[in-house]
Structure formats: structure tokens, C-alpha cells
Amino acid sequence: MRRVSLVLDQLLKTYDKSVRPGGEEGPLIIKTNMLVRSMGPITETKMAYSLQCYLRQSWYDQRLKFDLDNITEVTLSNTFLKDIWKPNTYFLNGRLSTQPNITVPNVFVRIRKNGSIYMSRRLTLNAGCPLNLLNYPMDDPVCPLLLAGYGYTTDEVVYQWQAPSEAAVDIYDDVTLSQFDIVSIWTKNNTYSNAIGTYSGLEVHFHLRRHIGFFMLQTYLPCTLIVCLSWVSFWINRDAAPARVLLGVTTILSTAAVGLVQRDSLPRVPYATALDLFLNVCIFYNLAAIVQYAAVNYFTKILPKEGGLSEDEDEEMNNSTSGNNLVAWKVGKSTQTMCPALFCKCLLGNFRFRNKMVETADVMSGNSVSSIDIWSRYLFPCSFGLFQAFYWTWFLRLTL
Template structure:
């Protein structure tokens, strides 16, 4: 019977409070602005899209304001607080809060609207909603993927100026946003949260705005495994051609072409998830550096071919000079066959000495220099690259 009595009295209380209540007017209309206090509890964040420059988060968004028209005497009534059905919001005034930089955000509706309304005796109304907020996040990607980003969220009234509705953080700027325990993100670490409030003029009317900035630091492990390491391995693979005999032109060209095409694919694939920005990122710089080294290995072989062509021309001139000065062409031909026979011997040490004496050694001086120059240059540029981006 006591429960029935309490339920009946609560229904009568709500009916009395709503008699003559005009939800079109804000609390304290014509007087001081209505102060709306807010706070946010973040349950999860992500995904964060660089291509769309946006982020999303699942959170509890809470608002607290006082409406004296809904106050009652707790000493007379059997209760001091009333938890209301969400349909009660259709009969009372509540703030027209919007996220100024928000996108397609929504209230969770399964299995029922995720909203909570509580009315206290002093007329204070507490509204909590579970939202998925999608908001824009202007990103600076010059240091991608070793970058840190600052993603803001701006909360304000859609229609009311600061003279009618004033927003502030309920627990102050330092405790404006709380994070659920164990929250992790796949791409970023949340390193800091900055909250504040300010006044900004929209269409000639000052509006009260509360803001929060999420400071995020990107994880680089994925890019080290998927991009940086393959690029390094491709560059090292291109150096294998320096140990291939210069007579094996087709093998060296096939190796160089394969590495260049693979580097091109990696360069295009690394930008799939990035917006078409007008500047180069740190990842672009590294991929371009690796591409130049791979391409340089092909250019190096072109230099060797030019050297071979020059040596062959010199050999033809020497032979022509011998014939011209009266040597028997048949003797010269026999001498050539004899040298060829020497070159075909199985004694590699002897064959190497013969080729050296004739200037026909298959190991080019350019190859010998490249075996040292390319690794040293690549290592040096890597040190400069990582020191430059990790220390600034």
C-alpha cells in the first residue's frame, strides 16, 4: 500500500508542477542567463580518420541546469528526487545543445533511448545521454606517422546567445572529461585533455561555448612493419646487382626493374588512407629517398654499360692499329682465339689475371665503389632522417 501511495503522490506532484508550465520559455526568462553545466565521460574513441580528418567517440554526455518552475518542497513531499521517463523531456524545457564541429552524431536507441532524466526538489534537472559523437579534427600531417594531433570538441546552444544560456563545465576545466578505465585505441595514445570555455560571436550574437581538446600521439609500429622495413629491404635488394657480373645485363635489368616497380606500388599504397594534401609527409620523404636509391642502382648499371662500350671501342682501335702497321690479319685472328682459349680455362685465378691484363675484368670499378658508397650514403641519410623527425 505504501508503494501505491508514493506512486500516486508522485504523479500528483508532477501534474501540479506542469500546470501552467510553458516549455517554450527558458528558466528565468527575462532575467539572468540559465547556467547549463556539462561533463563528459568517454567510453571509447575511434576510429580516427586522416582521410576525412574526423574522429568519433562513444560517451555519456551530461547536462545539469536549474528550473525553479519545477521545484517543490521536499519536507512536505514524500520524495526529494524523481527519476523521470525520457518522454518527460517533451513536456519541459531543456537546452538545445549542439556540437559545433560535429558530424553525423546520434543517440543510442537499443533497447530503448539511452537517456536518463532526474528532477530534484530545488528544481535542478539532470540529463544524461549516451551518444556516439563524430566530429571534425583538423590535422597537420607533415610529421606523419610520427605526429601528434589535437582533436577539438565545441559545445554550445544552437539558438540561445550567452545572455540567455551560459555553458560551463560542471566540475571545472580540469575535471571536465573523464575516461573509462581500460580504454585503449589502436592507432593513438591519449596523452592529455584540455578543457575551457569562451564567448564567440555568431551572426552578431555572442554565444557561450565550452571546449575540450584531445591530445593524441600516433603509434608508429604499424608503419615501421608495413612501410619502412619493406622499403629498406628493397633498397638492400637493389644492391645485389653490384655483385652480379656486368656481362649479365638481363639479370641486372630484371632485378632493377622489379625493385623500382615494387617501390612504386609501396609509394602509392602508403597514401591510400591520407587526404590529398599539398605538402609531403615524413613517410613520403622516406619512400622518395628509398625510391631514388633503387632508381640510382639502375642508373649505375647504365654507367657501367657506357664504360664497357668505351673499352670495346678502344680494343677495336688497338686491333685496327695492329693490322694497319703490317701485322698479318690471320695472326691477329689466331691470337684472338688463343686469348679466348685462355679465358675459358677452369683455373679462375689464372683467368682473372688474364682478364685483368687485357682490361676485361667482369667486375667494374664502378661496382666496387658502389658496394661501399651506396650503403654508407643510405645509412647516413637514415640517421639524418630519424634524428630530424624524432627530435623536433
């Protein structure tokens, strides 16, 4: 080892680390490969991910050739890097990346007798990942990692993956993510241009697939059950207004609360995700159940009240221009029984129509089951089932 130290000291006496190897012989080729030790988490709110990897680079430096008997390569400590030229590689989409220094800086150098240098660094990277959340949570994000050399154009330094594209980036078998599966990893060589020149760089893309089981248990299933709960009001007596209104309001607030919890983990993107679509449809069905009861309540044959008409109803009747007796109002008249006409009466709160209901009510038998409730018992579940079938067919098809 003493001979090695003497040889290296002799080489470094005339070595200028500010000058890149190769000189006028053409661009220096820096071959790179990577081993991923761990990955995650992936943060949707920041659109970023983290990973821990070993970045390995090799190049030739003719100034570091040596000739020693029975020694072909020498492994050196990280302090040797301070005295030689090394690539100033950086990550274009990196954020707060670090190199672990416990217990010593995690880097080592190996030099061969022909001047070949091999350097390995252990890095903790935090990089940006532009997520497209349109199909969230059934999306397949692709998170890139972009490498390039700072300050050297392609005429001086060229980066290349050391192995074929499918093997340039390897990953430990035990690497797992809580919400994702790693589908594939692919790499490519690239160049980047700006006003100064063209720079060589490398790209690695991590193709991921999100697990949907968490969302099925925490969002889709609860919201579906809440919507089904709102349909219970169709079987409650239409005279029980407090029970039906309270049930409808409760289901809306419950669905909205689930949506707010899920939205907290997402960035404020300007478009609706697949999860937003599902939650809004669930809220629509809950709201429709309340509107349905408003229609049932309006068209109910109200039993005669003690004390006659209220002041508002009496005023409405006095201001009526028809001057006809309520009993003479003909239900069978086509202009009065058409759906648009009935809908307008419901929206305007027509007192003449409601008082006609009072006249036709059977005090002895009470209110019968509303035909609107009967139809709703079939219409709401069937339409919601069709929506669910279309929803899952459409979005699961996009993920396959």
C-alpha cells in the first residue's frame, strides 16, 4: 500500500483538477447506471417523490494511469475525490436532494491501472413528478428522474447509460410502496438545449400503478352505502316530514365530509378527477332524494285542517282572478294535469292546487302511498346501478 500511496502522490503533483480529462481528443464519455435501494413516499399535494439510490459513474482519465506489479485496481476513500476531476452531475427535476454522511460520506472511488475511474455515491433524492390526476385514484403515474452535466456541452462531456435500457437502472426485489406497484422502469439518453448550448443528459422513468383497495374501503363503499341509505326515505310515511328531511340532510353532509377528507391529500388541480365525479354524483343522488320528498309533500292529498285556510292561503284565494269555486276545479282537465303544468305549480307553490288536494282527501283512510315514492323505489337504484356500471367499466378500462 505504501507503493500505491507513493504512485498516487506522484500523479497528483502535476494533476490539475479544473481541467476535464480527454482534452482535445473529443467529448468525454461518462457511463452511468443506478441501483434503487428504496422508493417513496409519493406526495400528490407537492407532486413529488423520493427515492434512495446508488449512482454509479465511470470515465477515463489518462493522467491517472499507473503501473504497479500485481496491482490492477485500487479502491480509495472519498477524500481522494477532492483532488481529481469528477463529473458535476445534477438532477434537473431534483428538490432538496442529499448525500448521506453517516458515519462517513457514502461515496467511494476505484481506479484501474489504465486510468479508468469508477465512482459510486449513495444519494437520497427528492424529485418532481408531474401527476395527471384526471383518472385518480385509478391513474398510472410516470415519475421521471432527469440527470445532466452542469457547465459542459455535448462537445465536451456526453452521458450514456452503461447497460442496455432495460438494465441500466436496477431495483432491489424488496422495494415496495404503500399505494403503488412498480410496473416498469425505462431509460433513454437525451440532450437539453438553452441559449448557451446543448447539454447531454439521461432520463429514467418509473411507471407506477396505484392500489385502489384503500379507496374502495374508505371512499367508494361508504359513499355507495350512504346513497343507498337515502333511499330508505321512500319507504317512510310521507306524513313524517322531519324524519325524511333529516335523513336526506344527514346523507348529504356525510358524503360531503368524506369528499373533504379525500380532497385534503390532493393538490388544487383545475379539473375534476374520477373520484370527484363519483362523489358529486353521490351528492346529487342524496339531494335528489330530498327534492323527491318535496315533490311528494306538495302533491300529497293533505287532510282538512282545523280552523280553515291560513292567512297566506286566504289572501291567495281572494286575489285569484278566476272567481270559480274550488270544488268546481276539474282535475281531469288536460291543461291542469300535464307534467309541465304540475311542475310549474310545484315550483310556484300554487295554493289553489294544494287546496284542491284538501278537498279530494279522504279523512277516514288518510293519505295513501305516494305514486312518486313507488316509482322512486325502482328509478333511483336502477339509475345509480347503471352509473356504477358505466363508471367502473370506463375508468378500469383506461388502467388496463
